[in-house]
Amino acid sequence: xxxxxxxxxxxxxxxxxxxxxxxxxxxxxxxxxxxxxxxxxxxxxxxxxxxxxxxxxxxxxxxxxxxxxxxxxxxxxxxxxxxxxxxxxx
Amino acid sequence: xxxxxxxxxxxxxxxxxxxxxxxxxxxxxxxxxxxxxxxxxxxxxxxxxxxxxxxxxxxxxxxxxxxxxxxxxxxxxxxxxxxxxxxxxxxxxxxxxxxxxxxxxxxxxxxxxxxxxxxxxxxxxxxxxxxxxxxxxxxxxxxxxxxxxxxxxxxxxxxxxxxxxxxxxxxxxxxxxxxxxxxxxxxxxxxxxxxxxxxxxxxxxxxxxxxxxxxxxxxxxxxxxxxxxxxxxxxxxxxxxxxxxxxxxxxxxxxxxxxxxxxxxxxxxxxxxxxxxxxxxxxxxxxxxxxxxxxxxxxxxxxxxxxxxxxxxxxxxxxxxxxxxxxxxxxxxxxxxxxxxxxxxxxxxxxxxxxxxxxxxxxxxxxxxxxxxxxxxxxxxxxxxxxxxxxxxxxxxxxxxxxxxxxxxxxxxxxxxxxxxxxxxxxxxxxxxxx
Numbered sequence: 001x002x003x004x005x006x007x008x009x010x011x012x013x014x015x016x017x018x019x020x021x022x023x024x025x026x027x028x029x030x031x032x033x034x035x036x037x038x039x040x041x042x043x044x045x046x047x048x049x050x051x052x053x054x055x056x057x058x059x060x061x062x063x064x065x066x067x068x069x070x071x072x073x074x075x076x077x078x079x080x081x082x083x084x085x086x087x088x089x090x
Numbered sequence: 091x092x093x094x095x096x097x098x099x100x101x102x103x104x105x106x107x108x109x110x111x112x113x114x115x116x117x118x119x120x121x122x123x124x125x126x127x128x129x130x131x132x133x134x135x136x137x138x139x140x141x142x143x144x145x146x147x148x149x150x151x152x153x154x155x156x157x158x159x160x161x162x163x164x165x166x167x168x169x170x171x172x173x174x175x176x177x178x179x180x181x182x183x184x185x186x187x188x189x190x191x192x193x194x195x196x197x198x199x200x201x202x203x204x205x206x207x208x209x210x211x212x213x214x215x216x217x218x219x220x221x222x223x224x225x226x227x228x229x230x231x232x233x234x235x236x237x238x239x240x241x242x243x244x245x246x247x248x249x250x251x252x253x254x255x256x257x258x259x260x261x262x263x264x265x266x267x268x269x270x271x272x273x274x275x276x277x278x279x280x281x282x283x284x285x286x287x288x289x290x291x292x293x294x295x296x297x298x299x300x301x302x303x304x305x306x307x308x309x310x311x312x313x314x315x316x317x318x319x320x321x322x323x324x325x326x327x328x329x330x331x332x333x334x335x336x337x338x339x340x341x342x343x344x345x346x347x348x349x350x351x352x353x354x355x356x357x358x359x360x361x362x363x364x365x366x367x368x369x370x371x372x373x374x375x376x377x378x379x380x381x382x383x384x385x386x387x388x389x390x391x392x393x394x395x396x397x398x399x400x401x402x403x404x405x406x407x408x409x410x411x412x413x414x415x416x417x418x419x420x421x422x423x424x425x426x427x428x429x430x431x432x433x434x435x436x437x438x439x440x441x442x443x444x445x446x447x448x449x450x451x452x453x454x455x456x457x458x459x460x461x462x463x464x465x466x467x468x469x470x471x472x473x474x475x476x477x478x479x480x481x482x483x484x485x486x487x488x489x490x491x492x493x494x495x496x497x498x499x500x501x502x503x504x505x506x507x508x509x510x511x512x513x514x515x516x517x518x519x520x521x522x523x524x525x
Contacts, residue, residue: 008278009429010471029465030438033430 003041003063005049007034011060018061021052034061105310106130108317112342113326114302115197121232123239126200130309133204136212137308139165144312146324147304151180151260151297152368152398154386157304160294163284164213167292175292177210177218177246178269178283179301181229182253182260185368186420186512187400190328191298193340195222195229198302199236203248205301208308210246213294218248220298221265225255255514257424261472262295264426275426276472299328319345323385327399331356333365333510334405349374349382349401358403363410363488365511367397369417370477373410373488393484407507411493414485415443420513421478432475435466439482446486446493449500456493459486 005025007018014033019026024045027035041049041063053061106129119125143158168175179202183191195202202220210218222230233250241247251269253259259274262283268274269288287293296304303325307315316324323345329352332338336357343352353364364374366382372394374382382392389395404410422436439462445455463479470476486493495502 007469008471009431009469010276010278012430014430029431029435029469030462031430031434033434033469035465035469 001065003046003049003065004039005036005041006039006062006064007036008058008060008062009033011058012056013058013060015057017055017057018052021055022048025049026052105314108310108314111318111326111344113306113318114194114201114299114328115340115342121197121199121236123200123236126198130201130204130306133208133305133309135208135308137161137208137304138212141307141312142304145307145315146312146322147300147307147315148323149297150299150303150327150399152185152370154395154397157296157300160284160296161209161213163282164292164294167285168213171292173291174216175213175294176288177206177213177215178265178288178293178295179206179218179220179248179298180260180262180265180295181220181222181226181233181298182265183223183226184255184257184260185398185400186257186514187332187365187368187402188330188398189332190330190340190399192226192229194299194302194328195226196232199232200240201302201305202233202298203236203240203244204305204308205298205303206248207244207246209294209296209301209304210244212308215294216246217288217291218246219269219288220248220250221253221260221269222250223255223259224252257421258426258472258474261474263472265295266293275428276474278471320385320387322387327384327396329384329396329399329401331358331401331403332512333403334359334361334408335403343384345396346383346385346388349384350380352384352401353379353403356401356403360406362404362406362408362492364404365402365410365413365481366394366400368400368402369421369481369511370473371395371397371400371481372484373414373481375488393487402511404510405507408510409447409492409502411443411485411489411496412447412502413509413511414482415440415447416509416513417511418443418478418482421474421481425474426472429470429475431466431469435462435475436478438462439466439479443482443485447496447501449496449498450493451500456486459483 016032018034019028025038027037029035049063053063147157148154164175181191181195206218254274258264261276263277263279264274266283266287267277283293283295319325326342327345329341361376365371378392384396418440422440425432442455442458463483466475467479
């Protein structure tokens with residue numbers, strides 16, 4: 001299972017912590033907003049990716065399985081109605 | 091001498107010839123219900139999913155997404171969630187150069203309402219909304235008149251909802267957001283409107299031209315509907331021709347129609363460049379026009395797409411790069427202000443483009459435009475940044491030789507006339523002062 005990084009560009013305020021924690025995968029643009037260089041997370045960076053997601057002040061970074069609503073990290077969106085198998089705790 | 095046909099004319103009951111144009115914009119008769127029923131007959135059938143798949147209909151709002159796929163997604167979500175879906179007819183037409191949706195609603199409102207009704211029946215929807223921009227008073231009045239004529243005859247009563255006069259208000263997720271929360275700004279997708287749309291319900295958002303086509307599809311079937319256009323891209327398309335032409339307006343053509351024919355029908359003069367697909371579109375140089383037809387396949391060979399059906403002609407007295415800079419500034423100002431790459435990137439790109447138009451004294455503007463364009467692409471919640479940089483890069487790629495003239499002379503000799511591409515009046519403080 002390869003997890004993928006996703007930035008919610010609406011939530012993101014460009015704090016830039018993710019690029020500090022995960023420079024291997026995330027850089028900053030000319031205005032300090034994160035650019036995902038590579039969205040699939042190699043296994044050895046999974047822990048750092050989760051840390052980056054947890055540290056984001058806006059919770060705008062998520063680590064999730066491709067094409068699935070399963071998330072490793074909390075989302076800033078209002079929690080959806082629980083639909084059983086959907087939700088996996090970090 | 092021509093032979094005289096003495097056979098009786100065809101009975102008025104059967105379907106009209108499938109290859110005849112116009113289809114969506116009636117050539118004769120008024121927009122009233124009686125004329126409409128005389129022209130097309132009544133419609134009680136829903137749009138069948140199989141028939142829709144056989145038709146190959148694609149959305150006419152700009153993205154060209156297959157309608158059957160979208161409809162199937164809404165159907166699946168409605169079954170899964172056990173919730174009745176919502177049908178949203180999109181006539182917001184925020185694209186300043188486009189007039190096709192306004193024209194369709196004004197001249198043929200009942201075909202659009204038929205399409206909404208047939209789609210709602212097919213999906214089991216119990217709510218249908220027709221969204222029209224605040225500024226489109228005429229089309230809205232036409233829709234209201236048509237609704238009053240058919241009051242009670244549709245199973246689902248169509249509500250007309252007015253939307254803010256902003257470019258992004260018609261973006262699919264922004265429209266759903268407006269109908270749910272009264273905030274007309276895009277949201278992060280997924281979840282897509284098909285899965286969680288208006289009030290969290292599965293929602294089909296379709297352009298009104300698409301819905302008018304669905305009304306014909308429900309009446310006469312896919313085989314009839316495919317009687318226009320090409321095998322791969324069937325149907326007709328409403329095209330707004332604007333700019334340096336003697337006869338601007340909305341034309342209905344079969345998909346695959348040659349661009350050169352359309353330009354001669356609109357009496358276009360000598361041109362410096364033609365923008366196809368609207369303000370998310372692509373520039374074609376004069377020497378590319380002969381090879382272009384109005385279909386995805388033909389325009390894809392030139393890196394373009396029919397988009398929302400806008401063909402904007404810049405005459406040889408105009409400067410397509412200066413026109414692009416004006417549009418880029420306007421697009422930057424239409425940002426919802428939500429995503430950093432769009433908020434920061436689009437004004438920066440538009441500013442560098444203005445430097446290029448002014449002859450690029452620093453000599454770095456082209457590189458900055460390209461660098462920032464690549465930087466912001468794909469990083470917005472909606473497609474505004476992608477559309478804007480697509481337009482800007484297309485201008486750079488198509489008019490490289492012309493930009494050389496700007497570099498040599500500080501400006502180009504052509505850019506003397508009034509602006510050609512239509513824009514709403516700029517909001518105060520948004521447009522840079524003239525250099």
